Amino acid sequence: xxxxxxxxxxxxxxGGLQEILGSSVIFTGVGKINAAIAAHHAVAQGFRxxxxxxxxxxxxxxxxxxVQIGRAIQDIDATPLCGYGETPxxxxxxxxxxxxxxxxxxxxxxxxxxxxxxxxxxxSYLKSIxxxxxxxxxxxAQAKVCRRLGASYQSYKWVSDSGDGSDWQANCRSGFEIVKxxxxxxxx
Numbered sequence: 403x404x405x406x407x408x409x410x411x412x413x414x415x416x417g418g419l420q421e422i423l424g425s426s427v428i429f430t431g432v433g434k435i436n437a438a439i440a441a442h443h444a445v446a447q448g449f450r451x452x453x454x455x456x457x458x459x460x461x462x463x464x465x466x467x468x469v470q471i472g473r474a475i476q477d478i479d480a481t482p483l484c485g486y487g488e489t490p491x492x493x494x495x496x497x498x499x500x501x502x503x504x505x506x507x508x509x510x511x512x513x514x515x516x517x518x519x520x521x522x523x524x525x526s527y528l529k530s531i532x533x534x535x536x537x538x539x540x541x542x543a544q545a546k547v548c549r550r551l552g553a554s555y556q557s558y559k560w561v562s563d564s565g566d567g568s569d570w571q572a573n574c575r576s577g578f579e580i581v582k583x584x585x586x587x588x589x590x
Contacts, residue, residue, distance in 0.1 A: 404448065404449070405448070405449060405450045405451050406425045406449065406450075406451040406452075406453060406589075407425055407426050407427070407428055407444045407447075407449040407451070407452060407453070408422050408425055408426070408427045408428070408453050408454075408455055409427075409428050409430050409437070409440055409441060409444060409452060409453070409454045409455075409540070409544060410427055410428070410429055410430065410454075410455055410456055411429070411430050411431065411432050411436075411437070411456050411457075411539070411540055412429060412431070412432065413429055414571060414574055415455075415456050415457055415574050415578060416455070416578050417575065417578065422455075422582070422585070423582075423585060423586060423589060425453075426449075428440050428443065428444055430540060430544075432539055432540075433512050433539050433540070434476070434510060434512055434539065434540065434542065434543035435543070436540075437510075437539070437540035437541075437543040437544045438543040438544065438546070438547050440544070441543070441544040441547035441548060441553075441555075442547050442551070444553075445547065445548065445551045445553045449553065450553050450554065451553070451554050451556075452544065452548050452553050452554065452555045452556075453555075453556045453557075453558070453585075453589065454540065454541060454544050454555070454556070454557040454558070455557075455558045455559070455560075455578075455581055455585070456538065456540065456559060456560075457538075457559065457560055457561075457562035457563075457570065457573070457574050457577060458508065458536040458537060458538040458559035458560070458561055458562065459515055459536065459537045459538070459561065459562065459563045459564060459565060460535065460536045460537070460561045460564060461531065461532060461564055461565070462535065463535060463536060463561045464561065465561050465562065465563065465564070465569075465573055465577075466560065466561065466573065466576055466577055466580065467560065467561050467580075468558060468559070468560045468561075468577070468580050468581050468584055469506045469508075469535060469536055469558070469559050469560075469561070470501070470504055470506060470556070470557070470558050470588075471500055471501075471504065471506050471507075471508045471535075471536070471541060471556075471557040471558070471559060472499070472500055472501045472502065472503070472504025472505055472506050472507065473497050473498065473499050473500060473502075473504075473506070473507045473508070474497065474498045474500060474507075474508045474510060474541045474542040474545045474557070475487050475496065475497050475498075475507060475508070475509050475510070475530065475534065475542060476489075476509075476510050476511070476542040476543075477509065477510065477511035477512065477513070477527060477530065479524065479526065479527075486524075486526035486527075486530075487526075487530065498542060498545040498546060498549055500545060500555060500556065500557060501556070505535070506535040506536065507533075507534045507535045507536075508534065508535065508536050508537065508538055508541040508542070508557065508559065509530045509531060509534035509536070509537040509538075509542075510537070510538055510539060510540060510541045510542035510543060511527070511530075511531075511537060511538075511539060512539060513527070514539070515531055515537055515565045516565055516566075517564065517565030517566060518565075536559050536561060538559060541557045541559070544557070545557070558581050558584065558585065560573075560574075560577025560578065560580060560581050561573075561577070562574055562577055
């Protein structure tokens with residue numbers, strides 16, 4: 403289907419597949435800048451339905467569980483110009499609502515959360531990690547690009563860790579198998 407594309411951070415997350423459910427896969431790279439560039443590129447190529455899938459961390463959801471994201475927030479810190487997570491001089495920048503019927507919140511950050519290193523993070527960052535359903539490094543940026551360019555956007559994340567990346571690779575493989583079955587049911 404030409405109007406839909408899957409955005410995935412790295413090939414390891416989907417076993418290197420170039421196509422999922424008959425739709426192309428674009429590998430974005432890790433982080434919000436790479437994610438934004440890839441989302442813009444996808445829309446410029448004519449894709450109108452952008453679906454992000456990938457691994458994430460969570461302090462409240464067990465490893466292997468899949469979550470469809472309802473709302474995305476970010477880690478920008480421009481205080482004192484505005485509150486933590488808000489972009490200065492932009493209206494409605496604190497969150498992007500993907501689906502208001504879903505409760506899951508994804509906190510997108512350019513820091514890999516490493517639980518043993520609590521002292522290196524700001525209190526605002528830790529509060530966002532603790533109060534979000536999941537955390538990743540791409541969702542907010544992709545959602546913002548899609549919102550600005552008028553493309554639809556969905557994000558499905560599987561929990562690969564809780565701040566310990568030691569089993570990330572193995573957990574990615576098993577998480578993708580779960581999300582693949584879910585997508586086959588949910589996405590026509």
